[in-house]
Amino acid sequence: MKDKLVPSVIIIIFLIIFFIFYKGLQETNIYTPRSEIKKDIPIFSGVKFDSKENVNSSEIFNSNKFYLLNIWASWCVPCRQEHSYLMRLSENNKVILIGLNYKDNFSNAQNFLTKLGNPYETILLDEDGTISIEWGAYGVPETFLIHKNKIVAKYIGPLNEQLINEINSIIK
């Protein structure tokens, strides 16, 4: 009896360890702090992508429509993935897409848009990444859904089918 006790206890311990690690894998390390949502959007001024003129945030988010601020860069692979979804979303006239070009090379970014299409109404430049910090972004890509100057939802990482449906149901 005693001979079997030690092995079984050890095996049970290892099974528990396995289970805990397994659970640990399920929980994503990236989590969205609740407080970020329903916050007022930051006030900032930026430079427009094509005309290079200065623009204030209040001039951009000035209507009662929904806005989708998408932080992207031509060097970011997941941005390529989500681009087709953004293109689709740009056909919906209930939402205005704003691009924030993060730490990018101008000609690479232009190439990116000519190749894959431009879903954005306005694109702002964020050469040193400070505007993204103002928004509390974690990295690229990241997307904020804005309504009446408040952040309604925030999506870290590339958008996918499920998230697009979620956005569509919010802006309906």
Place this chain on the structure above:
Amino acid sequence: MIYSVVGYYALILGLISGLILIYFSVQNFRNSEILDTKILSLSFLQLFFVVISFFGLVLSFVVSDFSNETVFNNSHTTKPLFYKITGTWGNHEGSLLLWLLVLTLFIFIFLLRTNNQSIKYKTLTTIFQQIIIIGFFIFLLKTSNPFNYLFPIPEEGLGLNPILQDPALAIHPPVLYLGYVGSSIIFSSALAATTLKMVSGSWATHIKKWTLVSWIFLTLGILLGSIWAYYELGWGGFWFWDPVENVSLMPWLALTTLLHCILVLEKKSILTSWVIILSIATFTLSMCGTFLVRSGILNSVHTFANDPERGLFILIFLFVLIFISLFIFFFFHKEDQKNSINLFWLSKESAIILNNWFMMYFLSVVLIGTVYPIFLDVISSEKISVGPPFYHKLIIPFLIPFLIAMAIGPQLKWIKSNLESKKILIFLLFISILISYLIVKNFDKNLLVNTILISSAFYLFFITVRDFFTKKFKNISQNIAHFGFSLLILSILFNNLLSSEVITNLKIGESYENSKFKILLEDIKQRDEKNYSSVIANFKIISSDGKINKMSPELRIYNQPNIVTSEADIKTTLMKDKFIVINLVQNQEYFNVRYQDKPFMLWIWVSVLLLSMGGILSFLKREYER
């Protein structure tokens, strides 16, 4: 493109040869009169395929073939050739391919060099090792294929993380892997030996050199990683108890203990359970490290990509190996009761056993500190972080008896002994306490704790120095290793005790002054290199005795990917390092300056080198005697 295709098919062929190899090994195991030559040739073939595959990836990097996803993600045309090559293993996929290369290399050398063991043992070891190898083949092909094809072919790659573009780090992974993965052969042969009930003195002699090889590489690998962290991360330290450092320390502690157990097993044929469990533990800890680092369950500089699928695969694979080994251990191993009880308290083996328990304690502390936050997060969603104070509080007090046992142990004889030359030993202890007291007294630190700690380190130091003379190089490898260890602990202790740090903001022309030195920021230069542009700040450090040192730390702005790194400027002298690093202060003309005086830094590196030198000498001695 052609290199990727060749590399990919070579991998598949390698997997197939692994499967055939298992089949023949099982056949040969059943009918074990002569060793089937097919096994050796197949093992060579497998190694050959993996080498082809590995060079396929290296060449893809060299020619910047961006149709390969791994190359696209981790390379760039402007990168220097050296970093294109080393970039091969600077990423998840490539490093696993390197892992596989070492696995296949070791089993091939094992088969080639093991002559005086039974055929059953050789074939069984091959089977266990092939189970590991096949697991890694499937892992690589299924979840982390290094040869994924991209279309349309991108014109430019994303670049290698600049903090990885460093010579020490370029060779750190291969060296560390030789140690990590080298332990796989110990694992496989320990399982084979347990199954065949041949864990004995002669087996210990045979496996000892494999343990030494892994140990030497692991020690050097940790050293390189530590040197890199010291001058590249710019945190001004050499060990941060970061989870990733911990996962390399845990197999090291297990392996060091194993090495000592094997010595006892070789001489006295006891501690068989220790040897088996430690052989299993060393490799599973290495695997566990891979799991923790690669699954994204922990976040650190080494986390290449967070992919739960990968994590799940390694987790299941790891536990399959653990359960196989537990089964073998409990089913086949019966400890020989006769030998284990007969231990005289004052003997070499009891000193080794005592220190083994201390090592196991250190190992558990590191293990708990590393995985407890994960457990807590899962069970109660509470997030905690475990920092250096935890490790220091739990480890340092036990270092004192550990060091003393380490000093006295080698003076004892096997089986039973009287402590010879007691007077000298006590005299040296007294001298150590006196010296430590005189040193510590000058500093505003906890007198009692520091005195005891430093005197125990000095004690080991003096005794090992004395041994160089009295023992006339009889056991020179052990002597050098222990001497290196005492030097390491002394350097670390004095480094902690005597370091000083200044953090201040300066702009051009300004200076900072205190009683010991004056820091003057003279001017700033800009320079453009191929893959980065840099801002170099020129400082003048004027010591109180009038000595002037010029130091020029750098800020590098890499273009692909766009990352700013701080390059510390370090002036190394025999007795101390001067360390200066700058950072930008947002939107201001000020620079954040951090200046440190770090005594005995060089000695930390030297002592670890001595430690591994001991291992190398012991290995060479074995080869020579054969």
